[in-house]
Amino acid sequence: MIRDFVVHPKNEFYIGYNKFYYFCVAKKINKRMKLLKILLLLIVPLNLNSQNTNEMAFAGVRTLVIDAGHGGRDPGALGKYVYEKTINLAIALKLGKLIEEWFPDVNVLYTRKEDVSVDLNERSNLANSNNADLFISIHANSTENANARNSTMGNETYIMGVHKSEDNLEIAMFENSSIKFEDNYEDKYEGFDPTNPESYILFSLMQNEYLEQSLKIAEFIQEEFQNGPVTRDRGVKQMGLIVLYKTVAPSVLTEVGFLSNPEEELVLMDEGNQQKIAECIFKAFKRYKEYMENYAVEQYNGN
Numbered sequence: 001m002i003r004d005f006v007v008h009p010k011n012e013f014y015i016g017y018n019k020f021y022y023f024c025v026a027k028k029i030n031k032r033m034k035l036l037k038i039l040l041l042l043i044v045p046l047n048l049n050s051q052n053t054n055e056m057a058f059a060g061v062r063t064l065v066i067d068a069g070h071g072g073r074d075p076g077a078l079g080k081y082v083y084e085k086t087i088n089l090a091i092a093l094k095l096g097k098l099i100e101e102w103f104p105d106v107n108v109l110y111t112r113k114e115d116v117s118v119d120l121n122e123r124s125n126l127a128n129s130n131n132a133d134l135f136i137s138i139h140a141n142s143t144e145n146a147n148a149r150n151s152t153m154g155n156e157t158y159i160m161g162v163h164k165s166e167d168n169l170e171i172a173m174f175e176n177s178s179i180k181f182e183d184n185y186e187d188k189y190e191g192f193d194p195t196n197p198e199s200y201i202l203f204s205l206m207q208n209e210y211l212e213q214s215l216k217i218a219e220f221i222q223e224e225f226q227n228g229p230v231t232r233d234r235g236v237k238q239m240g241l242i243v244l245y246k247t248v249a250p251s252v253l254t255e256v257g258f259l260s261n262p263e264e265e266l267v268l269m270d271e272g273n274q275q276k277i278a279e280c281i282f283k284a285f286k287r288y289k290e291y292m293e294n295y296a297v298e299q300y301n302g303n
């Protein structure tokens with residue numbers, strides 16, 4: 001009989017059975033679908049929530065890299081009494097101490113904690129390999145123009161981009177020349193010559209996905225500097241800097257003052273002033289962290 005059903009599909013009984021069978025199967029599937037829907041309704045919001053929570057945490061600042069510019073065989077700018085590398089390190093360590101003290105949940109990484117040479121590549125790699133959320137490079141400035149030594153002073157903060165003036169290019173060339181202290185720099189930086197203006201065309205081709213955040217922290221730093229010992233505000237500028245270019249995170253390079261200016265060199269050498277400058281950057285960091293956290297909440301609420 002059963003065989004007949006199969007062999008004669010037009011058999012009424014078979015067709016009736018067949019319909020009934022599919023009806024039952026459909027019912028079962030329907031039931032299962034309902035169950036699946038209920039489960040999905042329960043699971044999906046939970047999943048979305050956990051995803052959003054992760055995104056919110058990520059939008060804050062979990063890992064910060066503090067980069068004391070130059071070091072070791074690379075002294076940076078030369079003041080009358082002090083090397084730039086020494087000032088940078090002193091401020092970097094003071095800044096890190098403040099953040100560790102007030103934000104124990106933030107992982108603070110240093111590209112150097114003593115007077116040692118560190119390749120620019122390695123500095124960016126430290127940030128990239130640790131998925132850093134922010135990179136702050138600390139430097140002190142200098143002008144090559146002997147006639148402008150007394151009149152050139154103040155602080156400025158750089159974000160990645162193309163220089164808009166020859167002065168900025170001069171500073172970019174100086175800061176990028178750090179690579180000349182490194183072994184095989186021609187190979188490591190794919191023929192980039194820090195002293196050749198043509199090399200800087202490279203930076204006009206790049207897309208900077210962290211421009212907005214970098215600009216935010218740069219603006220906060222410049223605003224906070226107004227309460228510090230060096231108050232001449234030279235603003236936020238864009239510049240093709242290798243160390244920022246290679247870092248895959250919001251990143252800034254701040255020049256805390258001019259060592260070529262005799263007055264400002266003395267200001268920067270004073271430990272109390274170094275502490276005040278570190279406090280300015282710390283306050284900017286705090287504001288930036290809050291800004292990023294609020295931004296995440298706004299995104300979460302769909303604003």
Ligand SMILES: [Zn+2]
Pocket residue numbers: 069070076077084139140175
């Ligand atoms: Zn420097």
